Amino acid sequence: MPLMGLIAAALIALSLVWPQGQGDRSWGPFGHTPVQQTPEMKAKIQREKDSARRRDEAAKKAVEAASQLSQ
DSSP states (O other), rough: OOOHHHHHHHHHHHHHHHHOOSSSOSGGOOOOOGGGGGGHHHHHHHHHHHHHHHHHHHHHHHHHHHOOOOO
16 A cells, blocks of 8 residues: 555656646746747748648649640
8 A cells, every 4th residue: 555655646746747738838847848839940840831831832733734734
């Protein structure tokens, strides 16, 4: 029984410092800014989104051009 109490106390302590969700930070001295929320990573993510959008638009235009040629 004492071992189970120790394990329970350790798990409760861990739950107090573990991030509570996707990208959320813990409070107090335990938390740190998630990598996804740093300005550098936000800029990189935005560049990747823009690049993916441009590739998607280019692919759609290529399909439209190919379908017009086959008619």
